[in-house]
Amino acid sequence: DQQVKQNSPSLSVQEGRISILNCDYTNSMFDYFLWYKKYPAEGPTFLISISSIKDKNEDGRFTVFLNKSAKHLSLHIVPSQPGDSAVYFCAARNGGGADGLTFGKGTHLIIQP
């Protein structure tokens, strides 16, 4: 049973516009959420995170929103740039805090010129 779901396998956005990537989770014990970016043949790179006690976190062009009641988070990228084309993974840490991360299947973001 998938505990972290990214229902859009791919997303195409025009350069300069906003990219919105979505993630849903089912485990109420998750207390910390992360977004990773992955290029082909490379390891995932940490992008931004949010604690369950917050509903928004910003870092430059990247903003993550968390809606705990809906068990939903989203990553906003504004403005989208060609270098943002990559696979984005949503991940969650459970409340125990020490036993690894649970990942979604990823969304392939394609930025069109």
Next chain:
Amino acid sequence: NAGVTQTPKFQVLKTGQSMTLQCAQDMNHEYMSWYRQDPGMGLRLIHYSVGAGITDQGEVPNGYNVSRSTTEDFPLRLLSAAPSQTSVYFCASSYSTGTGKMTEAFFGQGTRLTVV
């Protein structure tokens, strides 16, 4: 800073062979873990360690062994390789906050393993 280093980058094994995937980190992180990534799937946790001498199983541990004799190294052993273990393997390390919980994981470049 090298970060998390995995070797080898590529490996082809025959069914039944054994091998060790190496992982080393130079950031003095307590937490280390191994994930596998299969096509169309996210990363799935194989084994993890919260410190030297302490390891535990993740979501998909069968067919793999780990040990953690030092803070820096966390090798993953395939005991008898099977075609189902064809995958890309990622090692990660993480540090803890004051509450003892791990923060973001830093990943290595991955090892692409093919079992024929």
